[in-house]
Amino acid sequence: MGWKRKDLLGMQDLEASEITDVLDTAASMKEIATREIKKVPTLRGKTVVNLFYESSTRTRTSFEIAGKWLSADVINFSASGSSAEKGESLLDTARNIEAMSPDLVVVRHKASGTPALLARHLRCGVVNAGDGAHEHPTQALLDLMTIREKKGHLEGLNVTIVGDVTHSRVARSDIFGMRKMGITVTVAGPPTLIPAQCQELGVKVSHRLEEAIAHADVIMMLRLQHERMQGGYIPSIREYSRVWGLSLARLAPCRPDVLIMHPGPVNRGVELAPEVADSRYSVILDQVANGVAVRMAVLYLLAGSKKA
Amino acid sequence: MSGLLIRNGRLVDPSSGTDAVQDVWIADGHIHKVGKALKAPAGVEVVDARSKVVCPGFIDMHVHLREPGFEYKETIASGTRAAAAGGFTAVACMANTFPVNDNRAVTDYILARAKVEGVVRVYPIGAVTRNLEGTQLAEMAEQAEAGCVAFSDDGRCVMNAALYRRAMEYALPFGTPVISHAEDCHLAHGAPMHEGIVSTELGLAGQPGAAEEVMVARDIILAELTGAHLHIAHISTAGAVRLLREARARGVRVTAEVTPHHLLLTDEAVRSYDSNVKMAPPLRTKRDVEACLEALADGTIDCVATDHAPHALSEKEGEFAEAANGVAGLETAVALLLDRLVRPGVLDLPTLVTRLSTAPARLLGLPGGTLAPGAAADITILDLEQPWTVNPATFQSRSRNTPFAGCTGTGAPWMTLVGGVKVSP
Amino acid sequence: MISREKAQVLDETGLDRALTRIAHEIVEQAGGGEDVVLVGIKTRGVTLAQRIGAKIAAIEGTKPAVGALDITLYRDDLGLKAEQPVVRSTEIGFPIKGRTVVLVDDVLFTGRTIRAAMDALMDLGRPRIIRLAVLVDRGHRELPIRPDYIGKNLPTSRRESVAVLLSEHDGVDRVVIQEE
Numbered sequence: 074m075g076w077k078r079k080d081l082l083g084m085q086d087l088e089a090s091e092i093t094d095v096l097d098t099a100a101s102m103k104e105i106a107t108r109e110i111k112k113v114p115t116l117r118g119k120t121v122v123n124l125f126y127e128s129s130t131r132t133r134t135s136f137e138i139a140g141k142w143l144s145a146d147v148i149n150f151s152a153s154g155s156s157a158e159k160g161e162s163l164l165d166t167a168r169n170i171e172a173m174s175p176d177l178v179v180v181r182h183k184a185s186g187t188p189a190l191l192a193r194h195l196r197c198g199v200v201n202a203g204d205g206a207h208e209h210p211t212q213a214l215l216d217l218m219t220i221r222e223k224k225g226h227l228e229g230l231n232v233t234i235v236g237d238v239t240h241s242r243v244a245r246s247d248i249f250g251m252r253k254m255g256i257t258v259t260v261a262g263p264p265t266l267i268p269a270q271c272q273e274l275g276v277k278v279s280h281r282l283e284e285a286i287a288h289a290d291v292i293m294m295l296r297l298q299h300e301r302m303q304g305g306y307i308p309s310i311r312e313y314s315r316v317w318g319l320s321l322a323r324l325a326p327c328r329p330d331v332l333i334m335h336p337g338p339v340n341r342g343v344e345l346a347p348e349v350a351d352s353r354y355s356v357i358l359d360q361v362a363n364g365v366a367v368r369m370a371v372l373y374l375l376a377g378s379k380k381a
Numbered sequence: 382m383s384g385l386l387i388r389n390g391r392l393v394d395p396s397s398g399t400d401a402v403q404d405v406w407i408a409d410g411h412i413h414k415v416g417k418a419l420k421a422p423a424g425v426e427v428v429d430a431r432s433k434v435v436c437p438g439f440i441d442m443h444v445h446l447r448e449p450g451f452e453y454k455e456t457i458a459s460g461t462r463a464a465a466a467g468g469f470t471a472v473a474c475m476a477n478t479f480p481v482n483d484n485r486a487v488t489d490y491i492l493a494r495a496k497v498e499g500v501v502r503v504y505p506i507g508a509v510t511r512n513l514e515g516t517q518l519a520e521m522a523e524q525a526e527a528g529c530v531a532f533s534d535d536g537r538c539v540m541n542a543a544l545y546r547r548a549m550e551y552a553l554p555f556g557t558p559v560i561s562h563a564e565d566c567h568l569a570h571g572a573p574m575h576e577g578i579v580s581t582e583l584g585l586a587g588q589p590g591a592a593e594e595v596m597v598a599r600d601i602i603l604a605e606l607t608g609a610h611l612h613i614a615h616i617s618t619a620g621a622v623r624l625l626r627e628a629r630a631r632g633v634r635v636t637a638e639v640t641p642h643h644l645l646l647t648d649e650a651v652r653s654y655d656s657n658v659k660m661a662p663p664l665r666t667k668r669d670v671e672a673c674l675e676a677l678a679d680g681t682i683d684c685v686a687t688d689h690a691p692h693a694l695s696e697k698e699g700e701f702a703e704a705a706n707g708v709a710g711l712e713t714a715v716a717l718l719l720d721r722l723v724r725p726g727v728l729d730l731p732t733l734v735t736r737l738s739t740a741p742a743r744l745l746g747l748p749g750g751t752l753a754p755g756a757a758a759d760i761t762i763l764d765l766e767q768p769w770t771v772n773p774a775t776f777q778s779r780s781r782n783t784p785f786a787g788c789t790g791t792g793a794p795w796m797t798l799v800g801g802v803k804v805s806p
Numbered sequence: 807m808i809s810r811e812k813a814q815v816l817d818e819t820g821l822d823r824a825l826t827r828i829a830h831e832i833v834e835q836a837g838g839g840e841d842v843v844l845v846g847i848k849t850r851g852v853t854l855a856q857r858i859g860a861k862i863a864a865i866e867g868t869k870p871a872v873g874a875l876d877i878t879l880y881r882d883d884l885g886l887k888a889e890q891p892v893v894r895s896t897e898i899g900f901p902i903k904g905r906t907v908v909l910v911d912d913v914l915f916t917g918r919t920i921r922a923a924m925d926a927l928m929d930l931g932r933p934r935i936i937r938l939a940v941l942v943d944r945g946h947r948e949l950p951i952r953p954d955y956i957g958k959n960l961p962t963s964r965r966e967s968v969a970v971l972l973s974e975h976d977g978v979d980r981v982v983i984q985e986e
Contacts (some may be wrong), residue, residue: 076890085582101876101895110929143879163699184700185584186654205702207584245584268581269589314848373879376889 074372080192080199083208084250092254096218097362098370105142106365116145119176119376123149124167125202126182131337132202132211134360136179139368145376148175167191176376180204198375206240212336213246217254219360220291223332228255233285235317236295236344237266237306243336244295248274261285262317265306275317282317283326291332294319294344310343320346324354332356384408385801386421386657390430390762394437395735398543405435407758410800414754430762433795436734437752438470438759440741441711443535443560443614443638443686446472446503449490450479455691455779457491458498460711463689463778465805468794470759471502471749472689473662473741476513477536483519485506485527492528500804501797504530504747509548511558514680515539518548525555530745533560535614537594540566543601549609558610558636563587563596563621564662573702575648575663583651585702590618590669593662597621601628604635612744613637615688617662619672626681636744638686639673641714645721646670646784656697656704657784660690677736678728684740687714691780709773709780713788715761716769718791723765737761758801767793809967815960816981821941824957825854828939829861829888831955832908835937843871843902847911847923848894851875853974854941855910873898875909894919896926903931908955912970914940917951942981944968 084092098138104113121140133149140147152166163182170178178196180188187206192199203209221227232251238244238260251258252275259277260267272278274366280283286292297313307313324331333345333354341347351359385407391404404419405412421427441464447455455463457474464472474491476482482491488505495503507524509532512515522530532552538561539545549559569588574580576587597613601624604611616622616637632730642660645774647667649656658664676682690707697704714738722728728736738761742750749759770789773781797805816824836842844861848853852874863869876894884890909923924936939955944962958981962968967984971977 098893101893104895104897108930112929114925115879115884162695182700184702186701189654190700204585206586242584245582269576269587270578270581273578274581369891373893 078375080188081210081371081375082188082192082199082201084210084213084246084253085208087210087250087253089111089253092214092217092250093215095367095374096221097369098373099214099218099366102369102373103363103366105369106362111142112140114144115373116140116143116376119145120149120174121177121179121372121376122147122170122175123147123202124170124178124180125149126180127203129181129203132181135364136202136368139365139372142365143369143372145372163187163190164194167195171195171197177372200371200375203242206242206245208246208249209242210246210250211364211368211371212243213250214371215360215363216247216293216334217250218363218367219334219356220332220362222359223292223356227251230256230290231259231288232256232291232293233259233261233289233294234295235261235282235285235319237297237301238271238295239266239268239306239335240298240301241287241295247293248276250277259285259289263307263313266301282323286323286327288328290328291334292319292327293334296336296338296340297343314343318342318344318346319349321348321352324349334360337361361368384413384421384425385428385758385798386419386425387428387430387435387760387762388419388432389598390435391735392435392752393731394752395731395739396437397753399752400731405752405760407798407801410758410802412752412754412756412758415752422801428796431792432764432766434730434763434765435752436761436763437738437756437797438797439468439470439715439737439752440473440743440745440747440749440759441469441687441689441714442473442627442684442745444472444474444689445691445707446474446713447478447691448494449487454693455781456498457494457503458739459496459779460501460689460691461495461500461503463709463776464501465709465797465799466777466794467713467765468715468761468797468805469501469711470744470761470797470804471504471747473504473506473745475533475535476508477507481508481512482506482524483511483513485520485523488524488527488529501799504528504745506531506533506535506560508532509539510544513537515541515544515613518544518551521548521552521555525557530747531558531560531612533562533614535560535562538562538564538566542599545600546603546607549607549611553607553609559594560612561600561715562612562614562788563593563600565592565595568595573659573663573704574651575665575703577648577666579648579651579660585651588663590620592663593618594624597624601625601633601635605631605633609634611635615640615643615662615686616673617643617665618669619679621680622672622676624662625676629681636683637681638684639677639682639710640688641685641710641717642708642784644670644674644677645717650784651701652699655784656699656701656783657708657786659701659704659706660688660708661706674722674727678732682799683744684736685714685718686709686741691778693780693783697782708784709776709778709782711777712776713771713783713785715763716790716793717785717788719763719765719792724792758798760798761794762798763792764795765792767791767795769793788797809986811858812966812983812985814980814982815942816958818979821957821979821981824941825857826861828955828957829858829865832858832939833862833865835954837904841905842908843873843900843905844908844910845873845875845898845902847909847919848874848876850970850972850975851909851911853972854912855912857911858939858951871900873900875923875926877922877926880925882918882922895970896930900931901931902927902933904934906935906937907933908937908939910939912941913968914938914943914951914953916947917949919946921949942968
């Protein structure tokens, strides 16, 4: 029991026992949200810097609340664009921040590998809040927490991830994390949006939505970005949503207790019909609530532990 | 005039089929005599090359010297010092300087600088198209006259097949090969690594081997059409090697080079996200490396060239996808090849010497690549037992970008002579 | 570190008698007018609170509310240990504002756990009075904390440790002193 890491860079690095630690801790932390005084003194005096190069109100706010409920001092540093645009190199920015002695830096950046680069150069711990198409570990952790809460267990479940897997860090983190916890993962989407040699990640690959979700316990829908049309990946949003969008009719043959999940924000009418997003199958709002608990757990496990 | 006698070294000269202990007597900057137990008159300096290997000077036919325009990365002075330290007596430098070497004024400038500051021989390669833009031919006739030994838009691929065909035809009378940087810019779409399971796991955009292969195929067909001598730069995939083999069997005038890093590293190295392993073409898979090694051994790939691409630290240090492409390879190439290929018997020494000296000289039509009497005394002497550790801080090059920092091995260049004059150490 | 048992200080009967006496003392001090609730400190404090609650029910006829408090997030030694301690949940399903809260723990030692427990309680609401019931007081206080109800006073040396074994957790009821 216990985390001895300095950083959380990705699900690929975590052992199943470490994932369980986060889920258990997060479950205990969840109770704090129900209190009148939503504060515990655990990280009092610790400084958490949110270094977000990609604008993201949702994830950043989630980390901010998580830090504040733990009594940490949270600083938001939004740098827009790549370091080239900004003029100051990524490492220079990071070193400047480090000179202010933060205990943890939470970083989101559009270039894969950025948190790893920072972790090599910074003394303080680094939390990956999303790097390019690589990983978004706290999202995968909150997804696992939500599934475990609703289903009571993880091992043996069937999860189908639908959509643009090629460009999705959420998909990768979910795949790595779910497989470690004994979940069978299927990915489904048009061949242009499934990355090279994807089956070698240990997942089933399907190009037909109906067959992919028929036996799923959980259907995870990914957001389709409008730029994909320009890149020649899909002919039009309209066709994508007709072939791959989830509607109530498409859900009818699925398991009656199937869960619909989505990392958000939802493109209503594209990957999810509005009726589905608001249906009893959807646990999207639970995901958001669990996001704060999971991030509290991650901050607790990283910030408190004595560094070697 | 004073001379030099290199005594008791193992002479490996594929041009004459020699692999034996012989002495080499240099006078007036040329090879005077080669033979056993030579007696030279007094006043001739003696170099004891016992247990060393004496070879015709190595020639690196793909180097970026960065001058004019990018002197903060490298200059002709520092780059040629790096070449000498790496055991090279001559380099051919690519045209993607600033301004681009697409007219004789820049060629003349490079040669003038090399004459004053260069420590080894410098042979400029001119651009195929103006400013490397791929739309208009560069003035290749004047460039050839000024001294360009080949033409290449290296760094970029000439995407317009009709224009590239014209370029090959136009260059025919000069006897200069056209060197292709084979990369379909749409298939490659700026992706920083090879497309495969590693790029899928790392969430980095990948370019398939096909991006190189479609252009290799196209350029071979154009060479066939025009009769030009096509040379494929930095070949890296098994598919490209297969195309090369088939073309040669058909009698097409195509040659190719491979870099040391494409013989020794795979895309697995990218997992570290260390941008020292970022280059174009990217590191490929184990299967591709094996195909290149096999082709280098059997001569399908004619030579090794480093594609020495120095970059400043700030251009490499940062997000992987944003980092500059390239490896500063001059000072590690020979040592790595000796330790990783010759030592384990993947390549024998005479073959390595052919790939580093005899072949590049022949391909570019340069004097050199031989220790026959009368030839210029460009000589590379190797010490096969010398242990080394790669320490970029001690490079002669201005730049430090190498994926081999900290690596160790045995076998390295020991002494480099150009025109009979010691240029390294 | 391997502890070896040095002496048994309470057997099953002794333990039960101590809890009975504590229950009577709580009832006596409350005087019938106070609204007493019990909050046990995880883990064994909760079990003891359940038992005391049952005994109060036998005396008074009504069982007081019993809650469980996890004080991990309030500890003052986080960051000093090699690993973060496990966080368990707090389950107090009733308001504590304005009520008499009796904290229940198995062993009182330095007093830091009780300090953390009081901070945690304050964040959950504002009790009118907080009192402290412990099964064993082993001395060596590092903070000005004193118990209101004590099962047994047990002077110990620092090298010793006190283990409270309860049938719900350990299969047997006894209190022992161990030495490292």
